[in-house]
Amino acid sequence: MSPKSDSTWDLDQRPLANATGHFVFLSVASFLQHWPNTLYRNGHNIVPGTIPRGTLLYHGALMNKFPSHHDWVATDPEHANLFCFGNEERGCWQLTLMAKRELKVLYFDGNSAAKMKDGVMDSQDILIWGESRPDYVFDEPRRITKLCEWGKGRGVDGFVSEIMLCDLSEGTHVVSFLNLHTKEPLILAQPPTVAPGTPYSHHSAPTDLSPGPPQEDPLPPLPQPQLGVILLNHHKEFRVLESGSWHNHYPGDSRIQLDLTRLISFYDTDLFPSLVSGRVGKPRRKHRLEEIAKDDVRRMYKRLDEGLDPGERENGGSGVDWKAIVKVVTNRYGQRLELLQYVLKGNLEGGLGEGQNYTAIVLDAHDYVSAMLTPYAIHTAVPRHPQDKTNLSWASPVFKECSTAHTASIETVFHSQLTLSERLILDSIQDTTKEICRVLVRIWAEGMVLKSHKLISPGDNPINLPEIVRRWKERILGLMEWLAWDTWTTCRPICRFEEMCYLPTWPFFFQDSQGPPDLDDLPKPYCIRRLPPYTRPITG
Numbered sequence: 041m042s043p044k045s046d047s048t049w050d051l052d053q054r055p056l057a058n059a060t061g062h063f064v065f066l067s068v069a070s071f072l073q074h075w076p077n078t079l080y081r082n083g084h085n086i087v088p089g090t091i092p093r094g095t096l097l098y099h100g101a102l103m104n105k106f107p108s109h110h111d112w113v114a115t116d117p118e119h120a121n122l123f124c125f126g127n128e129e130r131g132c133w134q135l136t137l138m139a140k141r142e143l144k145v146l147y148f149d150g151n152s153a154a155k156m157k158d159g160v161m162d163s164q165d166i167l168i169w170g171e172s173r174p175d176y177v178f179d180e181p182r183r184i185t186k187l188c189e190w191g192k193g194r195g196v197d198g199f200v201s202e203i204m205l206c207d208l209s210e211g212t213h214v215v216s217f218l219n220l221h222t223k224e225p226l227i228l229a230q231p232p233t234v235a236p237g238t239p240y241s242h243h244s245a246p247t248d249l250s251p252g253p254p255q256e257d258p259l260p261p262l263p264q265p266q267l268g269v270i271l272l273n274h275h276k277e278f279r280v281l282e283s284g285s286w287h288n289h290y291p292g293d294s295r296i297q298l299d300l301t302r303l304i305s306f307y308d309t310d311l312f313p314s315l316v317s318g319r320v321g322k323p324r325r326k327h328r329l330e331e332i333a334k335d336d337v338r339r340m341y342k343r344l345d346e347g348l349d350p351g352e353r354e355n356g357g358s359g360v361d362w363k364a365i366v367k368v369v370t371n372r373y374g375q376r377l378e379l380l381q382y383v384l385k386g387n388l389e390g391g392l393g394e395g396q397n398y399t400a401i402v403l404d405a406h407d408y409v410s411a412m413l414t415p416y417a418i419h420t421a422v423p424r425h426p427q428d429k430t431n432l433s434w435a436s437p438v439f440k441e442c443s444t445a446h447t448a449s450i451e452t453v454f455h456s457q458l459t460l461s462e463r464l465i466l467d468s469i470q471d472t473t474k475e476i477c478r479v480l481v482r483i484w485a486e487g488m489v490l491k492s493h494k495l496i497s498p499g500d501n502p503i504n505l506p507e508i509v510r511r512w513k514e515r516i517l518g519l520m521e522w523l524a525w526d527t528w529t530t531c532r533p534i535c536r537f538e539e540m541c542y543l544p545t546w547p548f549f550f551q552d553s554q555g556p557p558d559l560d561d562l563p564k565p566y567c568i569r570r571l572p573p574y575t576r577p578i579t580g
């Protein structure tokens with residue numbers, strides 16, 4: 041058992057309000073995936089990674105002029121094509137590069153390509169300036185220049201959310217530079233939340249594309265839109281959403297490979313104690329890094345330097361595939377918790393309420409929980425306190441077995457090989473499974489007690505079964521809220537074949553009959569058509 045994890049097995053003991061293990065877990069489960077990083081826009085992790093040889097990277101441009109140094113590239117041509125500006129007569133240009141050697145990158149999680157305030161840029165800001173700089177949110181040229189300055193000498197070729205490459209001619213091979221058909225630029229409408237006059241990004245200002253010598257024969261100026269709500273009515277824009285959706289869930293964009301042994305998480309309370317209290321009581325969505333203390337920033341730079349310099353590293357790590365283990369846990373419990381919640385809401389029987397067969401609900405739910413816990417249900421763990429039905433300490437061995445199943449042996453066998461980052465991940469898996477198991481084993485044990493007293497039976501019943509259903513339902517909902525797994529946010533009912541489930545993201549918000557988007561709340565997914573007209577179907 042790792043020293044940081046609590047090794048008591050009390051079924052009544054909830055995690056502390058300032059616990060972060062489940063957030064580290066969710067981060068690792070979400071890296072490089074579009075959906076969770078759209079749901080929780082504010083990134084809280086920086087991870088060194090690589091782009092393997094042979095990977096194609098795309099860049100859209102106004103002119104057939106090779107970008108002079110740093111610039112943005114995308115892993116899908118659909119995304120680059122958004123910046124392939126031009127007019128019908130001249131077309132626009134698409135540069136395709138291939139990584140000739142492994143490119144070293146730093147990955148920021150969250151939706152850090154979105155030019156939004158309120159935390160989306162925090163982790164980049166802290167790396168560049170040591171503090172959050174909302175005044176630079178839209179100043180992409182400054183951001184990429186500063187990041188590349190920092191990365192120079194540390195061997196970093198680029199930065200990923202959308203990929204910023206520091207030198208497009210370094211380590212790459214030019215595959216093609218094609219003159220393509222173009223359509224009119226994006227149509228953007230100004231949203232109510234952004235102050236007028238806020239400078240827009242390279243995305244819409246073609247003059248920002250290549251800060252080299254002045255281009256001869258400039259095109260007539262294109263409209264200079266504000267940060268906006270794109271009215272989706274073109275194939276071009278829709279195809280970006282479509283290609284983004286290919287990376288919605290595990291394993292995400294597999295062309296970028298992260299080295300989790302060198303993960304830096306702002307949820308690491310040893311590295312970043314100044315962030316702990318500000319997060320208490322706030323949902324994942326609202327977590328910020330603004331209040332980071334100078335000492336913590338210093339520790340971040342030190343860890344980054346150690347991570348990027350092989351000579352400085354404590355050790356190479358254990359070789360454990362953390363991403364796979366985290367996936368095992370989300371596989372084991374993701375859909376099952378959702379189904380259990382469905383059962384406890386009485387959905388199998390047509391809803392809770394007067395005249396409902398609560399016996400059936402309790403039995404169904406308990407059978408399902410028992411099935412989930414089968415691998416840990418030790419034979420000797422049986423209700424043992426006939427006098428005290430509420431004393432569930434007999435179930436502790438099951439709780440422990442369930443909680444440590446995925447982590448205990450790693451701790452024992454690889455103890456001395458774990459890097460600090462790996463230890464953080466190990467603890468996060470342990471903390472997360474522990475709370476899942478605590479809630480499940482408690483329900484299981486309560487049901488076992490009821491059964492051992494023959495108290496779950498139709499007819500005369502001294503036990504208030506509706507009350508038990510209410511309690512179990514509340515606990516499962518509470519657990520799911522605590523875990524906040526993104527896979528539970530999806531379109532219900534599921535979309536038709538010609539539609540896809542879409543989670544509104546910057547800057548593709550629909551402004552239609554359903555009213556303006558709410559940029560503050562947790563985005564709510566809905567079905568949109570995959571073919572024209574690209575409207576959001578009106579749901580009844």
Ligand SMILES: *[C@@H]1O[C@H](CO)[C@@H](O)[C@H](O)[C@H]1NC(C)=O
Pocket residue numbers: 056058059309313316
């Ligand atoms: C979290 O809260 C507990 C109890 O309130 C406190 O003892 C502990 O120091 C806090 N942890 C951190 C990292 O601040």
Ligand SMILES: *[C@@H]1O[C@H](CO)[C@@H](O)[C@H](O)[C@H]1NC(C)=O
Pocket residue numbers: 397399400403498
């Ligand atoms: C309620 O469900 C139980 C268990 O499935 C069943 O034995 C019982 O007959 C049901 N009671 C009624 C009134 O339908």
Ligand SMILES: *[C@@H]1O[C@H](CO)[C@@H](O)[C@H](O)[C@H]1NC(C)=O
Pocket residue numbers: 425428431432433
């Ligand atoms: C529950 O039972 C265990 C073992 O039988 C005992 O040690 C413990 O004190 C009991 N707890 C309570 C709250 O009575």
